[in-house]
Amino acid sequence: MLNNMKAKSSCKEYVFTGDEISPEIRKIFNSDKIAELAGEWGDSDLGSPIQYQWARVELDNGQSCEIEVRNLAVMIFHSNDEKIKRLFRFIMRLGKQARSHA
Numbered sequence: 001m002l003n004n005m006k007a008k009s010s011c012k013e014y015v016f017t018g019d020e021i022s023p024e025i026r027k028i029f030n031s032d033k034i035a036e037l038a039g040e041w042g043d044s045d046l047g048s049p050i051q052y053q054w055a056r057v058e059l060d061n062g063q064s065c066e067i068e069v070r071n072l073a074v075m076i077f078h079s080n081d082e083k084i085k086r087l088f089r090f091i092m093r094l095g096k097q098a099r100s101h102a
Contacts (some may be wrong), residue, residue: 014098025093029057032086035065041087042070053091067091 016025028034034057044050051071058064069075069087076088 012098014094014101016097016101022093022097025090025097028090028093032089034067034086034090035059035063037083037087038065038067040068040070041084042072042075044070046071046074053095055091055094 051073053069053072054067056064056066067087067090069091072084072088072091075084
């Protein structure tokens, strides 16, 4: 559970639909099987301030997956888990697209 809800509520929200979603994000989502990683990741006690990312992906078939990640930088630094590496690639690419639309 995220202890600092103010931090969560102050996150910027970006919404990308249809053709706004880059082919690179689609490729990473499919090839890294990001839907399999839906759920909560990380530990809010590992860093201060908390690094927080949240993504909701709605698929063409009506299903959706939500990914909530806390302190991804700490996780990627301390883990050699392939799942963490897949999350990192996806979250970083989403962030890149969001910054280019800001």
